[in-house]
Amino acid sequence: MSNEDTGDEAHLEAIDETTDRMARLVEDLLRVARQGNVVTDPEPTDIGDVVDTAWQSLSSEPGATLRYETVRPVSGDPDRLCELFENLFRNSVDHGGDDATVRIGPLDTGFFVEDDGPGIPGDHEGEVFDHGFTTSDDGHGYGLSVVRTIVNAHGWDIVATDAQAGGARFEVTGIDLFG
Numbered sequence: 001m002s003n004e005d006t007g008d009e010a011h012l013e014a015i016d017e018t019t020d021r022m023a024r025l026v027e028d029l030l031r032v033a034r035q036g037n038v039v040t041d042p043e044p045t046d047i048g049d050v051v052d053t054a055w056q057s058l059s060s061e062p063g064a065t066l067r068y069e070t071v072r073p074v075s076g077d078p079d080r081l082c083e084l085f086e087n088l089f090r091n092s093v094d095h096g097g098d099d100a101t102v103r104i105g106p107l108d109t110g111f112f113v114e115d116d117g118p119g120i121p122g123d124h125e126g127e128v129f130d131h132g133f134t135t136s137d138d139g140h141g142y143g144l145s146v147v148r149t150i151v152n153a154h155g156w157d158i159v160a161t162d163a164q165a166g167g168a169r170f171e172v173t174g175i176d177l178f179g
Helices: 009-035 047-056 078-096 143-153
Strands: 043-045 065-068 074-076 101-107 110-115 157-162 168-173
Touching: 043 047, 043 078, 047 065, 047 078, 074 078, 078 101, 078 110, 078 143, 078 168, 101 168, 143 157
Parallel strands: 065 101
Antiparallel strands: 043 074, 101 110, 110 168, 157 168
16 A cells, blocks of 8 residues: 555655655756756846845745845856755755755855855765765755856856854855946
């Protein structure tokens, strides 16, 4: 007898969550495949607008908090940057819990995204962007790989390190900022 046959709500929720995760994974991979590895038509992009749009995708996480410190506009692909932030936000909530706090702020040649979650174990900081790498039992390991692909497609660099609050911090640099 299958889980669906039992009608057990917990099993049905688990199936729904897995299906949703798989759909996101397929969507991410298809988008990367369609868009290729180079941003060919960048445009002046307001990071604050992109962050707002990406944060709305987490509307199912009402306890999560966003703290945004103004980042100067960049020359980029707003849709792909939105996907970058969505993946970073989802990663923060998946690892830091529903009440995670995510901070975004400026760097001299870019920006950072950090959270107050458990952080990245020191021996994994170099691996987190690898295709299929995950420390989560129910993760697929492609979110941060997609982030790196988007960053590299813009000609930028990204590193993972520790946040001041003890969580994960991602620094995107090598950006020509406007203003």
